[in-house]
Amino acid sequence: xxxLNRATLIGNVGKTPEVKPLQNGSKVAQFSLATTEPAYxxxxxxxxxxxxxxxxxxxWAGLATIVERYLQQGQQVYVEGKIRYRSYDNQQxxxxxxxxxxxxxxxxxxxxxPQQQGGYTAEQPPxxxxxxx
Numbered sequence: 001x002x003x004l005n006r007a008t009l010i011g012n013v014g015k016t017p018e019v020k021p022l023q024n025g026s027k028v029a030q031f032s033l034a035t036t037e038p039a040y041x042x043x044x045x046x047x048x049x050x051x052x053x054x055x056x057x058x059x060w061a062g063l064a065t066i067v068e069r070y071l072q073q074g075q076q077v078y079v080e081g082k083i084r085y086r087s088y089d090n091q092q093x094x095x096x097x098x099x100x101x102x103x104x105x106x107x108x109x110x111x112x113x114p115q116q117q118g119g120y121t122a123e124q125p126p127x128x129x130x131x132x133x
Contacts, residue, residue, distance in 0.1 A: 080104055086098050
């Protein structure tokens with residue numbers, strides 16, 4: 001049996017996406033996405049506060065162009081993709097670790113409903129040397 005690496009998120013864009021051109025003429029976009037679990041009360045009466053998680057989402061090629069054109073701070077989106085872990089050395093030579101969602105499908109939402117049918121899908125996977133972050 002194989003394995004599965006899948007992330008499905010619905011949340012709000014945290015800030016205007018950052019888009020960078022690549023040497024091959026393509027683009028990569030990165031944005032933060034906030035997902036919030038609402039507050040609730042347990043059966044024994046304990047109050048549990050709302051909890052917001054922040055996710056870093058990366059989109060490549062044609063999907064990056066869609067992100068650049070249509071995503072804005074605060075906008076609600078549905079993101080489907082893969083979880084990626086990677087590391088890099090910062091300017092001080094310290095190893096830093098990053099967890100990202102590499103988007104394969106993005107659907108723009110309005111009031112929880114898709115703004116158009118089907119959403120946008122990734123055209124091609126990134127190459128290892130394309131990563132500009």
